[in-house]
Amino acid sequence: MLFTSYSFIGFILLLVPVYYLIPRNRQWWLLLFASCLFYCTFDPSYLIYVCLTALTVWGCAMMIRMDQKTQDDYLKERKEEISKEVQKAYKAQHKKIREMWMILGVLINLGILVLVKYYSFFFGHGIKGLGAPLGISFYTLQALGYLIDVKRGTVDAERNPLKMMLFISFFPQVIQGPISRFKDLSETLFSEHEFEWKNISFGFQRVLWGFFKKLIIADRIAPVVNTIVSDVSKYRGAYITAVLVLYSLELYADFTGGIDVTIGISQMLGVRVTENFDMPYFSTSLKEYWRRWHITMSQWFREFVFYPVSTSKPIQGISKFIRKRLGNKGKKIPVYLSSFIVWLLTGLWHGASWTFIVWGLLNWFILMVSEELEPVAAKFHEKYAWSNTKWYKVFTWLRTLLLIFVLNLFDCYRTVGETFSALWSILATANAKVLFNGEILKLGMSGLDYFVILAGAGILFAVSYLQTKKGSVREFIAAKPYPVRFAIWFVLFITVLLVGAYGIGYDASQFIYNRF
Amino acid sequence: MNQKLKNLIRILASVLIVITVLFLLQKILVPKYVTGIVEGAFVAEYYKEENKDFDVVFVGDCEVYENFSTATLWEEYGINSYIRGSAEQYIWQSYYLLKDCMRYHKPKVAVFNIQSMQFNESQSEAYNRMSIEGMKWSFAKIGAIRASMTAEEHFLDYVFPILRYHSRWSELSGDDFRYMFNSPNVSFNGYFMRVDTRPVDYIPDPVQLPDYRFGEKAWKYLDEIRKLCKKNDVRLIFVKAPSLYPTWYDEYENQVEEYAEMYGIPYYNFLELTEEVGLDYSTDTYDAGLHLNINGAEKMSHYFGNILSEQFGIDDRRGDPQLDAAWAKEIGAYEAEIDRQCVLYGVDKDTLYRYNRPAETEETETEEGS
Numbered sequence: 002m003l004f005t006s007y008s009f010i011g012f013i014l015l016l017v018p019v020y021y022l023i024p025r026n027r028q029w030w031l032l033l034f035a036s037c038l039f040y041c042t043f044d045p046s047y048l049i050y051v052c053l054t055a056l057t058v059w060g061c062a063m064m065i066r067m068d069q070k071t072q073d074d075y076l077k078e079r080k081e082e083i084s085k086e087v088q089k090a091y092k093a094q095h096k097k098i099r100e101m102w103m104i105l106g107v108l109i110n111l112g113i114l115v116l117v118k119y120y121s122f123f124f125g126h127g128i129k130g131l132g133a134p135l136g137i138s139f140y141t142l143q144a145l146g147y148l149i150d151v152k153r154g155t156v157d158a159e160r161n162p163l164k165m166m167l168f169i170s171f172f173p174q175v176i177q178g179p180i181s182r183f184k185d186l187s188e189t190l191f192s193e194h195e196f197e198w199k200n201i202s203f204g205f206q207r208v209l210w211g212f213f214k215k216l217i218i219a220d221r222i223a224p225v226v227n228t229i230v231s232d233v234s235k236y237r238g239a240y241i242t243a244v245l246v247l248y249s250l251e252l253y254a255d256f257t258g259g260i261d262v263t264i265g266i267s268q269m270l271g272v273r274v275t276e277n278f279d280m281p282y283f284s285t286s287l288k289e290y291w292r293r294w295h296i297t298m299s300q301w302f303r304e305f306v307f308y309p310v311s312t313s314k315p316i317q318g319i320s321k322f323i324r325k326r327l328g329n330k331g332k333k334i335p336v337y338l339s340s341f342i343v344w345l346l347t348g349l350w351h352g353a354s355w356t357f358i359v360w361g362l363l364n365w366f367i368l369m370v371s372e373e374l375e376p377v378a379a380k381f382h383e384k385y386a387w388s389n390t391k392w393y394k395v396f397t398w399l400r401t402l403l404l405i406f407v408l409n410l411f412d413c414y415r416t417v418g419e420t421f422s423a424l425w426s427i428l429a430t431a432n433a434k435v436l437f438n439g440e441i442l443k444l445g446m447s448g449l450d451y452f453v454i455l456a457g458a459g460i461l462f463a464v465s466y467l468q469t470k471k472g473s474v475r476e477f478i479a480a481k482p483y484p485v486r487f488a489i490w491f492v493l494f495i496t497v498l499l500v501g502a503y504g505i506g507y508d509a510s511q512f513i514y515n516r517f
Numbered sequence: 518m519n520q521k522l523k524n525l526i527r528i529l530a531s532v533l534i535v536i537t538v539l540f541l542l543q544k545i546l547v548p549k550y551v552t553g554i555v556e557g558a559f560v561a562e563y564y565k566e567e568n569k570d571f572d573v574v575f576v577g578d579c580e581v582y583e584n585f586s587t588a589t590l591w592e593e594y595g596i597n598s599y600i601r602g603s604a605e606q607y608i609w610q611s612y613y614l615l616k617d618c619m620r621y622h623k624p625k626v627a628v629f630n631i632q633s634m635q636f637n638e639s640q641s642e643a644y645n646r647m648s649i650e651g652m653k654w655s656f657a658k659i660g661a662i663r664a665s666m667t668a669e670e671h672f673l674d675y676v677f678p679i680l681r682y683h684s685r686w687s688e689l690s691g692d693d694f695r696y697m698f699n700s701p702n703v704s705f706n707g708y709f710m711r712v713d714t715r716p717v718d719y720i721p722d723p724v725q726l727p728d729y730r731f732g733e734k735a736w737k738y739l740d741e742i743r744k745l746c747k748k749n750d751v752r753l754i755f756v757k758a759p760s761l762y763p764t765w766y767d768e769y770e771n772q773v774e775e776y777a778e779m780y781g782i783p784y785y786n787f788l789e790l791t792e793e794v795g796l797d798y799s800t801d802t803y804d805a806g807l808h809l810n811i812n813g814a815e816k817m818s819h820y821f822g823n824i825l826s827e828q829f830g831i832d833d834r835r836g837d838p839q840l841d842a843a844w845a846k847e848i849g850a851y852e853a854e855i856d857r858q859c860v861l862y863g864v865d866k867d868t869l870y871r872y873n874r875p876a877e878t879e880e881t882e883t884e885e886g887s
Contacts, residue, residue, distance in 0.1 A: 007673050007680075449687055487531055495538065499683050505642055505669055 002042040004262045005215055005503060012039070017201070017269055025193035032167055032190070032270065039172035040135075047134035050117070051170050054110055058144040059165035061106030062151040065099045066158035103152040107145055114141050122353035136176035138350055140169045142301050147183040149305055156184045164191055171272070173263040177256070179277040179297040186274065194271030204269030206475050209493055210464075211261030216501030218457040219255035222247050224445030230413040233423050238430025241423045243441060245406040248413055250458055253282060256295075280465045285397040287367050287404055298350075302343050311339035337369050344368075351412075356420060360411035367404065453500055541697075543679040545689065549696040550647075555703040556582075556604040560614070561651030562702050563601060568839060569621040572831050573598035575707065576611040576742075577630030580758035583808040584787075587706035588851045589818035591844045594826045595833030600707025603648040605640065608633045608738040610648040613661035615742060617652055619749055626752045626829050629742060631773050631784075632765070637732025639665045649675065664738075705851050710811050712855055712869065713862035717798040717806040720761050729768030743780055752829055759787040759796055759817070761806035785824070787817065794820045801870075811855065812870035819874075 002009045016035050020028055040048050072095040076088055083091075114137060121127035147168065150156040159165050168187060169175070194200075229236040229244045236244075260277045267274040281294035291299050310316060316335045323331035341362075348361020382388050407424065414420040435441055442448055464474055471477045478486050550557035559582060563569070573596055575581040582602030590596040601614045615627055639645050645665045652658040662675050674681040685693075703709070731739075746753040755777055757765060765788060777784040787794060794816050798806055801813030809817065825831040834840050859866045866872065 007671055483527060487534075491535065491538075495542070498679070499542070499686050501683070504671075504674065504681055504683065 021196040029191045036170040036172040043135050050134045054144050055166040055169045057109045058148050059162045061102045062158040064102040065151050068098050106148045110141050119353045139178045142180045144169050173266045177259050179275050180301050189273045204265045207265030208262050211258040212497045214254040214258030219251045220502040222251040228444045233419045237426035238432040239436050241427050249406045249409045307343045310342050355417050356411045359417045544697045546682040546685045547678050549692050551696050551700050557647040558703045560603050571597050571599040573626045574618050574624040575600040575628045576615050578606040580630045580632050582709045584758045584817050586814040586818040587708045588848050589815045590822045594822040595835035596831050597834050605644040606648050608735050609664035612738045612741045613657045617657040623749045628754045631755050634731045634735045637734045639667050642667050711803040712811050712858040712864050713803045715805050723764040755784040757786040
């Protein structure tokens with residue numbers, strides 16, 4: 002049941018009224034039922050994986066909680082009787098027990114992930130009968146984040162396993178995120194919600210905006226991109242230049258459109274889901290881009306990989322060793338090492354292939370080089386006043402966009418060799434004429450389609466620009482007189498209905514991030 | 518005005534605007550089938566008939582709507598008939614179209630062209646649309662949709678055709694606005710006329726098939742048609758039109774003959790009756806043997822009308838003032854279309870069979886099929 006399918010729209014049209022009609026303390030039950038139903042529409046057997054993750058994480062978290070309670074009760078009772086050293090030893094002993102439960106939960110769930118998603122990559126062949134359930138990369142990270150948070154004591158363990166199941170399987174976000182933190186999502190996910198017209202209308206508007214991105218832009222571009230990347234020996238040079246721009250636009254419209262639908266539907270149900278994007282293509286550096294693109298994933302890796310790794314004993318040991326040998330010069334090496342691991346895992350998380358690993362490591366390399374060159378850049382800006390002008394900022398923006406476009410190309414090809422071959426052909430193949438002699442119109446998009454894409458991209462840009470100036474666009478429109486706001490949303494609805502690339506003649510494209 | 522009333526008016530006005538705009542958009546976007554591919558208009562034209570008490574109803578694909586002239590049946594035998602045909606009409610669609618007819622009137626005879634037995638699944642969404650879309654909403658239409666949908670189709674697209682035709686905004690023509698609410702008839706009681714001629718010059722070699730047996734679904738709906746006719750006391754006749762290709766294999770013929778014999782259903786294979794009918798493939802087809810032109814269709818109707826009258830007792834209803842008036846109007850339009858097409862295709866009207874047929878045709882010996 003894809004977000005843009007009739008069945009999903011029907012599902013929501015049925016769910017929302019029932020959600021507000023049933024007793025409020027049963028609302029989360031309905032969400033759990035709806036989430037299981039939604040997940041089953043892809044393949045009922047997938048639900049077993051989600052249940053397994055929910056149960057193991059819930060069980061381990063409960064063991065951690067119980068152990069914490071045992072420790073606290075024991076120390077409270079005997080606070081006066083035992084010495085501080087004994088207390089410390091007792092705490093250390095229990096900390097290890099809790100760590101053990103956490104590691105057990107992490108290992109089980111990473112084990113499942115590796116078995117279903119990475120086994121064939123590591124061992125050259127898959128396990129018969131095991132397929133990767135949709136969204137496993139997303140919900141596994143979300144579940145592990147919760148378990149680590151419980152271990153750290155930043156959230157209290159959820160006692161109800163069914164609520165844990167809902168946290169992991171909440172249908173609007175289960176297959177493509179965002180990767181929510183328990184403390185953020187649970188607050189509204191399990192609470193009781195009164196019907197609020199604003200939630201319904203704002204949620205619907207957000208869904209409509211997501212459909213605009215997905216159906217008018219992303220799904221219209223997909224056939225051209227798929228055709229070009231299907232044969233690297235045939236489509237080279239200018240075709241690849243076209244794909245650089247088209248695929249990045251498709252990816253943006255597809256992923257942010259999907260998240261818009263997720264957030265919109267959640268809002269209709271009164272559930273607040275974390276934002277995952279902050280106008281990422283307006284970034285003027287790769288570092289900034291990763292603060293604004295797929296925010297929840299970056300935060301997860303920073304919080305649960307980078308910090309633990311960089312403060313781990315081996316890295317601290319390396320840090321000490323380097324400081325002894327190189328002094329201040331090598332102070333960033335441990336950070337770079339930790340980042341290396343983060344980006345290696347980020348690449349692997351995106352997919353079990355070398356293209357994603359190379360993509361991750363290229364990101365790491367560029368970020369580290371930028372970090373190293375920061376003092377030089379600072380001096381440069383100090384020395385040349387023109388480098389602080391608006392035009393220079395435009396230059397850095399375009400430079401960053403180009404970099405992002407090139408990195409995004411690694412999503413497209415099956416092998417690293419094909420990707421580099423395609424990139425090299427941009428410089429080596431002089432065939433710019435195919436962009437103007439009608440050849441490009443034979444790949445699945447007509448001239449009118451290109452016009453629609455251009456207009457759609459213009460609207461995306463204008464809306465993002467408005468957002469930077471006025472804040473929430475929906476609030477901005479809501480402040481207008483009723484006929485104006487009705488006209489705006491109705492025109493958007495009609496535009497999606499008429500111009501959207503759906504139905505017979507169009508491929509119902511899966512959301513790109515559903516694959517991860 | 519208090520706030521509640523204001524809000525109510527606002528909601529009602531918004532809903533009204535949304536429904537009106539969507540209704541108008543749908544009206545504009547759905548294909549009109551008045552020019553170009555007109556075959557999509559046939560099914561809907563049936564409902565425009567004021568009096569639907571047809572004695573003979575034909576169902577089937579192009580082999581019925583291009584090969585039998587309803588006007589000739591009336592002119593020569595006073596047979597009040599209608600062809601519920603559509604392009605590549607699959608047997609399940611024929612069944613539901615026949616069922617749909619029964620909602621209005623029970624004919625004396627139902628004629629089914631068995632060509633579509635060769636298909637066990639719908640082959641094309643476009644043909645499904647042309648056969649089903651024109652049907653008025655009923656259980657028959659719902660059944661037709663459900664039986665016909667290909668994997669890529671959705672039931673909802675039939676309920677709200679705007680979802681199917683949403684992208685036609687880029688190809689709208691004057692016809693789409695001109696015929697938004699009303700369109701002229703393009704058939705004559707379901708008969709689609711062509712006056713031009715393209716003689717047969719080549720017949721493609723038959724292609725070897727891996728399996729000549731009709732499919733389970735095709736048999737199921739043949740049974741349904743038979744049962745429907747039996748239940749409603751309608752005499753069922755099978756025909757195979759004299760189209761030279763696609764090939765009608767002997768293996769197909771044997772299966773139909775066996776079935777017809779088993780249930781006592783008259784079956785006329787006109788491929789074997791071309792001489793009796795007097796068909797001449799150098800003058801009676803407009804596309805080299807695939808379909809008949811007006812000459813061929815009128816010869817077929819002359820021959821088959823005689824069978825219907827003599828062997829199946831279909832009444833001559835000439836003299837019924839209401840029918841006379843309706844048919845006079847229809848035949849007027851029929852003649853006008855002949856004139857129009859003769860100019861369009863550069864055909865000398867005087868060369869048409871219609872204006873050269875013998876004053877008194879001898880009754881042709883006919884034999885009831887197996």
